[in-house]
Amino acid sequence: MRSANPKIVIVGGGAGGLELATQLGHKLGKKNLAQIILVDRNRTHIWKPLLHEVATGSLDSALDGVVYSAHAAKHGYQFQLGTFCGLDEASQSISVAPIVDEAGKVMLPERQIQYDKLVIAIGSVSNDFNTPGVKENCFFLDSHQQANRFHNALLDSFTRVHQSESINELNIAIVGGGATGVELSAELYHVTDMLKVYGLSKMTADKLNIHLIEAGERILPALPERIATSARVELSKLGVNVMENTRISEATAAGFVTSEGQLIEANIMLWAAGVKAPDFIKDIGLFELNRANQIMVKPNLLSTVSNDIYVIGDCCACMQADGSFVPPRAQSAHQMAQCVEKNIFNELKGEPLNDYMYVDHGSLVNLSRYSTVGSLMGNLTKSSMFVEGKIARLVYISLYRMHQQAIHGTFKTVALWCAEKVMRVVRPRMKLH
Numbered sequence: 001m002r003s004a005n006p007k008i009v010i011v012g013g014g015a016g017g018l019e020l021a022t023q024l025g026h027k028l029g030k031k032n033l034a035q036i037i038l039v040d041r042n043r044t045h046i047w048k049p050l051l052h053e054v055a056t057g058s059l060d061s062a063l064d065g066v067v068y069s070a071h072a073a074k075h076g077y078q079f080q081l082g083t084f085c086g087l088d089e090a091s092q093s094i095s096v097a098p099i100v101d102e103a104g105k106v107m108l109p110e111r112q113i114q115y116d117k118l119v120i121a122i123g124s125v126s127n128d129f130n131t132p133g134v135k136e137n138c139f140f141l142d143s144h145q146q147a148n149r150f151h152n153a154l155l156d157s158f159t160r161v162h163q164s165e166s167i168n169e170l171n172i173a174i175v176g177g178g179a180t181g182v183e184l185s186a187e188l189y190h191v192t193d194m195l196k197v198y199g200l201s202k203m204t205a206d207k208l209n210i211h212l213i214e215a216g217e218r219i220l221p222a223l224p225e226r227i228a229t230s231a232r233v234e235l236s237k238l239g240v241n242v243m244e245n246t247r248i249s250e251a252t253a254a255g256f257v258t259s260e261g262q263l264i265e266a267n268i269m270l271w272a273a274g275v276k277a278p279d280f281i282k283d284i285g286l287f288e289l290n291r292a293n294q295i296m297v298k299p300n301l302l303s304t305v306s307n308d309i310y311v312i313g314d315c316c317a318c319m320q321a322d323g324s325f326v327p328p329r330a331q332s333a334h335q336m337a338q339c340v341e342k343n344i345f346n347e348l349k350g351e352p353l354n355d356y357m358y359v360d361h362g363s364l365v366n367l368s369r370y371s372t373v374g375s376l377m378g379n380l381t382k383s384s385m386f387v388e389g390k391i392a393r394l395v396y397i398s399l400y401r402m403h404q405q406a407i408h409g410t411f412k413t414v415a416l417w418c419a420e421k422v423m424r425v426v427r428p429r430m431k432l433h
Contacts (some may be wrong), residue, residue, distance in 0.1 A: 006116035013040035016313040016333030017121030019406040025076030036077035046144040052184040054147035056191045061144040124275035124314035133251035138271040162202040176272035177214030186367035277315040290317040299355035312336035326358045
């Protein structure tokens, strides 16, 4: 790096971005060896695989989120609130959009942030494939704000069924049979079972109709077929109507319309079918992109157009030896953050950069308290090991603990676990506001 005290800017505080900012803050920021700046459009961080729990009220983002500014003060990096909206490679600066208050008044005008090294970790958004009516009629789960919107609509619907003499059912349709759609379907039944404890006794699980719609041959297409089969069986036991080989041609106010003209009626519709990098990446006009808007990178995770820009996480298009791209998963972002951390240190020392090698540690799908299924070890062995039940649930929880350890350290992660145990006694098991 050219500067004696380089400025390393990380855009996006998701799993990979926050972990990288934390580690660089500890090892460089606190020692004044570099200036570490994290930029994010939100004030708090929620681990994305938990957004379905925020959506159902099982998790309270106001209590369980990580406040970036407070976290930055403790871990040696700076936080700047704002939305990444532009990039000037020539001047090595990014543009951050104006910040406005609820009344629309500009609190902070558009500004530029200089960088010596830039790490783009802006994540992904749902891909509606330009399906008519989806943007206007569907909920998404790309952020905790969207999850909270879904949660509010869900509570309104629960109350409507409970207090109405004529409404006897709640229809929820979810498009996308990936992990988000499958886990959300199970979690919805779990929270409905809890409603009687909180005075909504007339909104029972038998009044909940969930349609899980998948265009492909089976749900969980990215996972081994045995996992998909086990998940389908568990969902069917709960009462979920799993509709495979079903393509959606339109979303209307009344529900989803299939390619065969069938109307799937729904009071609440959620779209969770596929992901892509945000569209504005294409508007920047700098990067080489794949079909999902993801930024193409070299094996060392530097972008193909600049040796000063790394890309990690869901927005990164990293091609593997077999020609496929690294899947957009939390474990991918975690591993990429570790690789870029090492490469930044290598650059500081004038040493060659390491290539990124994705290691599949397996995949787990959490069906709320009912079951957890998945495979472990992935390509660490010649074959995957199928796991389910309590062991799989324990491993699933441990993935979140690993993320907490990366951003908080071991001591605080243990303290948080103890605090969660205590809070279960004194606070409701479901958020009702």
